[in-house]
Amino acid sequence: MNQITTPELSEKLKVFINHEYVISDAETQRVYECDGLSAYCEMPLLVVLPETVEQVQRALKLFHQYAIPVVARGAGTSLSAGATPHKEGVVLSLAKFTEIIQIDPKARTARLQPGVRNLAISEAAAEHGLYYAPDPSSQIACSIGGNVAENAGGVHCLKYGLTVHNVLKIKMITVEGELISIGSEGLDNYGMDLLALINGSEGMLGVITEITVKLLPIPQKALVILAGFDSVKTAGDSVGEVISQGIIPGGLEMMDSYAIKAAEAFANAGYPLDAEALLLCELDGTEEEVQANTKQVADLFTKLGATSVRISQSEAERALFWKGRKSAFPAVGRLSPDYYCMDGTIPRGQLAHVLTEINRLSQEYDLRVANVFHAGDGNLHPLILFDANKPGEFERTEEFGGKILELCVAVGGCITGEHGVGLEKIRQMATQFNDLEIAQFHSIKFAFDPGTTLNPGKGIPMLKRCQEYRSLSKGNDKNRVGHTHKTGENVA
C-alpha cells in the first residue's frame, strides 16, 4: 500500500536522522515488537529514534507524504498493547527525549521532554520541596509522554487526580508535521479543551514533544495504616466508612488473600498472611492533621472488625508497606509462568458482588486470580495466572478477562480505569459504547488525523467489527492482532 519501499524510506530518514537510529534489522527491532503486554507482538517496517523536535517534525512529514502508519512509543510499559507496532508502519521512539528542560520552583511547574521518567520528575523537584503527584506502579520506568497518552493514574489518584489533572500544557506535532502548543502556564484557556482530549488519546491524535506539569508541595507528613480483614466485604465496606468520615486518604488500596501472600513473599512487608483482605490507607498533610486522621481511621478499622491494624512507625516502614503493594504484579508473576492484568472500574458498592463473581469465573475457567484494587477510586486489577506454553490457556485467559470487563460494565463501571484500550480491550469497547458513540469517536479522530495513520487499529474499534465483537462470546476469533507468546520468547 505504501508508495515507497522500506529501504527507500530508511535512506530518506537517514538524510536527517543519525544512521544508527534508523533501525531496520530484525534483531535490533525485536525489543520494539511489543510493550508491557507481551501477548501482542508485531514487527514494524522500521524503528526510528529522532533526537530533536525538528527531526520528529521532518519524519512525520515524510510519513504523512507516504501515508505510513506511525506508532509513537515512550518507555513501552503500556499494559494494553497501546504501543504494539503496526506491520506496515514505523515505530517512532521518543526515548532520546529525556531532558528535564526547566523546573520553576516558584510557579511550581516542570517543563519536560516526553521521554523523562515519571519518577525522575519528583526526584528532580525534591530539592525544592516539590513532587509530581501521579505515580503509576511503573513509575521508575514509564515516561511522562506515555503517561499523557494513557492518562495514567496510580495509587494517589483519589486525592491528587490523574495525569489529565496535573498537566498544564503540551507541545504536539500533528500528523501533517505541524508543531502546535495546547494549554498554557495559566489554569484555563478560551476555546475547546483540546488538552483534555489529548490526555488518554493513546497516540492517536498527535505526537507529543513537550509537557509542562504541575508540581505540588511534598506533604509534611504521611502515615500508612495497614489493616487486615477476615472478609473482602468487610474491607470493602470499611473503605466507604472512611470516606463517610469526611477523610480523603492520599492512597487507599486493597489486596485479596492471594495477592497478600504473593506480595509478602516478595517484599517481606509484614502483611498479615491470615487475612482475607488487606487495606493500605495513607493519610497525608500537615503533621497535626495526619496524626488526628490516622487515629480516627485506625480506630474506625478496629471498630469495623479489622483483625489487625498497624501504623507505619517510620518513613522506611511506610516505604516498605508500599513496596509490597507496588510490586504486587511481579510478585504474583512469580507464582505463575505468566499473568494477565485487567483494569476495570466499578462503583465501590459493587465490590463484594464483583469479587464473588470473579471467583466463580475463576473456577469456571480453572484459572487462578489475584485481586489488587485501587479501592478509593473503584479501579480493580484482577491478575489472572496462566501458562502460555499450555495450548489454549492464553485464549481462555483472554476470554475470562473479557468476561470480567463485561461484568464491570454491567454493574455501572467501565472497561479501563488507567491502562487504556490499546489493542487489548478493543473488543470490549463495543460493550461499553454503541455504534453511534463509536462513530463519534472516529469522527473526533478524523478531526486530527483524517488519513488515520497515527497508531491505527488501537483504541477505537472499526464499526464493522463491533457487531461481530458483540456477538462473539468465544475468544478464538480472528480479530486479535499479533501472536501469543511469553515474554522474551521469539516469534517468527
Add this chain to the structure above:
Amino acid sequence: MNTTPKTSLADFTANDDAKNLISLVKQAYENKTPISIEGNGTKRHLGHSINSEHTVISTREHSGILNYEPVELVMTARAGTTLAEIDAALGANQQTLACDPARFNGQATIGGSLATNQAGPSRPWTGSLRDHVLGVNLINGKGEHLRFGGKVMKNVAGYDVSRLQAGAMGTLGLMTEISFKILPFASATMTVKQAISQADAINAMNQLAGKPTPLSAASWVSGDLYLQFSGAQIAVNKILETVTSDNHNAEILSLEQASDFWAKLRDKQLDFFNNLSSDESLWRFSINPTASDDFSKSIDEKAWLADWGGALRWLKGDFEQEKLSQWAQTHGGEVTLFAKNRSHNEISFTGAGQITLPPINPVVQRIQRNIKNSFDPHHILNVGRLYHWI
C-alpha cells in the same frame, strides 16, 4: 449570600424532557435551523452573543438528581438541575461539589456550569468542573443521544468527550445528564486578611502555595490579601497561628464575612466587577501565577484584582490591546476582553465584541473547526457563541 433551603431529594422538580429535546435537535438538524441552548440564562455574559433570531431551546424542563450515593462520592443530575438543588442535596449529607463553580444566586444549572467551566477562587487547589466531570449524556448536532464517560472515578475508554464539553459553551452538543465527583465538607475553613501591595501579595501567594499547608484559596482584592485554609481543625488552627504571628496586621475573618467575601468574588458580585466607568473595559488574564513586573507595577493598583493564587488577573481601565496581549504572552497565557462599558448606565458584557489575545493558531483553529463538524455537521448548535467561525 445565597442560602439554600433544607430540601430532601424528593422535593426537587424532577422532569425528564429528553425525548422532547432530542426531537427538537433532530428537527433543527433536518431543517438546518440554528438553535441556542440555554439553562437559566445566568451566563449570557460569557462568550459571544448569539444571533437573537436563533430559536432558544431550554434545558430547564430537564432537571432532577438521578443518582446520589454519598459513599460513592458521585452524583448524576439532569443538565437543567440548579446548583442550589445540588448544594442542598449534598449539604444534607455534609458533602459538597468537589470544586466551586459560580452559583449566580443558586440559579446556575449544572449543564451551563460545565459548558462554561466557571470556577471559583479555589481553582488551583480544587480544580474546576472540567476536572471533576466523570461522564455526560449529550445530544449531538445530528440529534443522536450519546453517552460518554461513566459514573466511576476513573475511565479512560475512548476519547474524553465529557471534559471536552467544559468551555465548549454548548457548541458540541446539548448535554442532558452529567455525572460528577463530590467530596465531604472540610471540617474547618478559616480566612485571614492582610493589607499588602499587589506585588507582595503575588509573591506571598506563590511562596505559600509551594509549602505544605492546607491553603485552599488565595486572592488579592482592593489592597488586601485573602488566604483561605481548609482541612482538619487542628491543621487550620496551626497555620492561622503562624500567619497571624508573622504578620501583625493580619486579621481573621468571621465565618460569615469570609463566606460572603468568597461567594461574591466567585460570582463576580464585588464592586470591582460592576462599577465600570465610561470608556473602561474589564480584561481577564489567565497566566503564570508568578507574573509581576514593571508593566504590572506601572498600573494603578486599584485597577487590578488577582485571584487563583495569581493565575487569574482582572484589569479594568482603558488600555491598548496590543500591550496587554504582549504582557499575557510574556507570562505564558492569554488575555480576554470580558466586559466593556458602552454607556454610563449599562455595562455590556462581551457580546459581539469579545477578543481573546494572542489570536488563535491556524492549526488549532482548523482542529477546533473539524471537531465542531464532527459533532455538529450542519452547524446548528450555539453558532457563534464560542467563536464567530463555528
